[in-house]
Amino acid sequence: MEIIKTTALVKDYNLGNVKVRALDGIDLTIDAGEFVAIMGPSGSGKSTLMHIIGCLDRPSSGDYYLDGDLVSSLPKSALAGIRNRKIGFVFQSFNLLPHLSILKNVELPLMYAGIAPGTRRKKAEEILASVGLSDRLKHKPNELSGGQRQRVAIARAIVNSPSILLADEPTGNLDSQAGGDILSIFHQLHAAGNTVIMVTHDPAVAARANRTVMIRDGLIDYGSIAG
Amino acid sequence: MAVSLAESLHIGVADIATRKVRSLVTVLGIVLGVMCIMVVLAILAGMNESTLQWMQERGGLSKVEISYNWQYDFRQGGEAKFDLDDLRKLQSMIPEVKAFNPNISVWDARTRYRDQYYNSQCIGVFPDMQIVENWYPDKGRFINEVDIRENNNVIVLGSAVAEHFFGARDPLGQSIMLNNQMMKVVGVMSRKYFKSNGGEMWGGENALEYMNHRNFIPLSTMINKISPGSKVDQVEIIAASPEAAITLKAKLEPIVRQLMDGKRVFRVESAQEQMQQMKQSSMIFSAIFIMIAAISLLVGGIVIMNIMLASIKERTREIGVRLAIGARRVDIFVQFMVQTVLITALGGVFGIALGYAILDVVGDYLQMPMVARFDMIFTALAVSVGIGLIFGIAPAVKAGNLDPVTALREE
Secondary structure, X not given: XXXXXXXXEEEEEEEOOEEEEEEEEEEEEEEOOOEEEEEOOOOOOHHHHHHHHOOOOOOOEEEEEEOOEEHHHXXXXXXXXXXXXXXXXXXXXOOOOOOOOHHHHHHHHHHHOOOOHHHHHHHHHHXXXXXXXXXXXXXXXXXXXXXXXXXHHXXXXXXXXXXXXXXXXXXXXXXXXXXXXXXXXHHHHHHOOOEEEEEOOOHHHHHOOOEEEEEEOOEEOHHHOOO | OOOOHHHHHHHHHHHHHHOHHHHHHHOHXXXXXXXXXHHHHHHHHHHHHHHHHHHHHOOOOOEEEEEEOOOOOHHHOOOOOEOHHHHHHHHHHOOOXXXXXXXXXXXXXXXXXXXXXXXXXXXXXXXXXXXXXXXXXXXXXXXXXXXXXXXXXXXXXXXXXXXXXXXXXXXXXXXXXXXXXXXXXXXXXXXXXXXXXOHHHHOOOEOOHHHHHOEEEEHHHHHHHHOOOOOEOEEEEEOOOHHHHHHHHHHHHHHHHHHOOOOOOEEEEEHHHXXXXXXXXXXXXXXXXXXXXXXXXXXXXXXXXXXXXXXXXXXXXXXXXXXXXXXXXXHHHHHHHHHHHHHHHHHHHHHHHHHHHXXXXXXXXXXXXXXXXXXXXXXXXXXHHHHHHHHHHHHHHHHHOOOHHHHHHOO
């Protein structure tokens, strides 16, 4: 079943008087349950693609279907709900809120989903237990190691049971030991049936995915597809 | 689903708790402004109340007084004196009044009981003095119409004078000497008391103590026996109501002037009018202070707006993260709106507390009555919340309009 389908996706940016084309017609289909790595050099457009897939941004033209819905035609105000329910983000720099305990951080998506405090607390505790952080619930993010922080970020991304998990260089700020642990978690999640899309520079990381999509100059470079 | 208001409040409280010092500094202008409003309102209410009490103690708001005009230049001729004919004419022209009391004061009259002397104010009056001053004898009776008609040698003592001469003994029926006339004591006035506002400067604790040193005799006795040839320089009149007093004043002015051959040797004053003037001047006073408070609140509001804008710049990434995990623009808007209002309301509470503390200190120090009422607290709180609502809009709109991608890129 297709969970993501884009056709002729184009994104232009206006930098002063100069128009820059970041995406130049991307046709990409990802099935539910896939683990896809997106690779490409800096400035290739892979981040822009991630933003559009993650509903943080909208294409200049072209269609984007998520879960069968044409989300590229939705107004910005509707995208917040899509992000909340269907997408889980994991960032390179973790992006946890520093003043909140890790429990509160994980509760945030549930709060914006309008779930009652008691329920969401219970759910957040369960998810944090599943990534091995039960004994750290009251800690602030800066009291944790990088690997632990990224595990909190993953917990926050999956707590609302999203359709896709979007990870942007999730191991980029970690040492190889912690990075390996994080990748194992993604593989476990994939094995449990989640769709994972991961942007990475690291061929070793990409090698563990089902499929690698190479982006170059705003287009998919089919010549370099590995696996 | 929107984030509920309770949720936003919770976030707001947590945000303020993590930035305590900044929040406190932010809110200083509001604290001072609210405090200023509180203090001014309380002082004004206190002033109005004590003025009203004072006026009532002095004969109420229906009183109209004809007295010596200090502003008149007596080199232009004329004398501020009524003779008994003038008074009868005057009284016949204002039959509608409730009380009419012309009087003559001898400021340093010498009284003697056996071998004791006492110098104090002695006033020749009509029986209506009691109505005018709302002041009645404690013992015995007051001067009556018969005394006036027959120039009786009777005297009503002030409580302090009676105390001086007789102590605990009964003064009624005793004879005392007043300027070589034997006077029979027929009554003793009740003690006048009004808690002083001004401390020692105004004669100690009882602002009306001087009245307890007054003795009263019939006006006719004063003119015909005690102080022959003296004339009346003061008339106290009580109108039917405070409103009627103003009309009466307007009516009396030309009558009095005509009696005095067109010379303004007397002034006519109505207590109601004085009260209104006093209220008016206190309104001006309060308007000035409210304006100062308003300016300080305005400045305080602008400071808060700027600090909130800076805070949002600093928290751009946080906003980006919140947007990425599903916060809607309205959630972000409400979050910062609630935070601004919470800060200003907090400032309002501090301002009210500080205002109370200052009222206590200032009130003790000046010995001035200050009235802090619930509606003032409500006003102060409403004003501070209003400031938050007004000056919170711009930062909250800015935060709500952030683009998620740009916000996430912010370092």
